[in-house]
Amino acid sequence: MTRSIRNPRRLVAGALVGVVAVSAVGFAASNTVSPTLAGDGSNTISGYTVSDVDYVLDATDPSLLASVDFDLSAAASSVRASVTGSAPYATCTSTGGNGWTCPVTDSVLSVDELRVIAAE
Numbered sequence: 001m002t003r004s005i006r007n008p009r010r011l012v013a014g015a016l017v018g019v020v021a022v023s024a025v026g027f028a029a030s031n032t033v034s035p036t037l038a039g040d041g042s043n044t045i046s047g048y049t050v051s052d053v054d055y056v057l058d059a060t061d062p063s064l065l066a067s068v069d070f071d072l073s074a075a076a077s078s079v080r081a082s083v084t085g086s087a088p089y090a091t092c093t094s095t096g097g098n099g100w101t102c103p104v105t106d107s108v109l110s111v112d113e114l115r116v117i118a119a120e
Helices: 002-029
Strands: 038-042 050-057 065-072 078-082 093-096 099-103 115-119
Touching (some): 065 078, 078 099
Antiparallel strands (some): 093 099
C-alpha cells in the first residue's frame, strides 16, 4: 500500500512541473519587440546605406587622416566609425540632415576598412 500512495504524488508533482514549463514557454512566446534601425558591418549596413564617403587629410601632415565624412540613408541619433580593424571607434558628429563626420587620426597607410555603427 505504501507504494501505491507514492505514485499519485509523483504524478501530481510531474503534472505541476509540466504546467509551469508550458506556462513559461507561453509567456516567452508573447513578447514582441518593435523594429528599429541599427546595424554593424562594413560596406552595406543592415538598415542603413553609407554613401558619399570622403576621407579628409590632416592639414599639417598629409600622411594622417583628420576625419572621415559620410551620409547615411536614414536619420540616426548615435554613430561611430573606425577606418582600421584595430583602431577604436570614433564618436561621430552630425553635420546636418543625414551627414556625419568622424574624427580619425590614423595613418593613411593603416586604413584598411571603413566600419560604421549607427543606431536610431
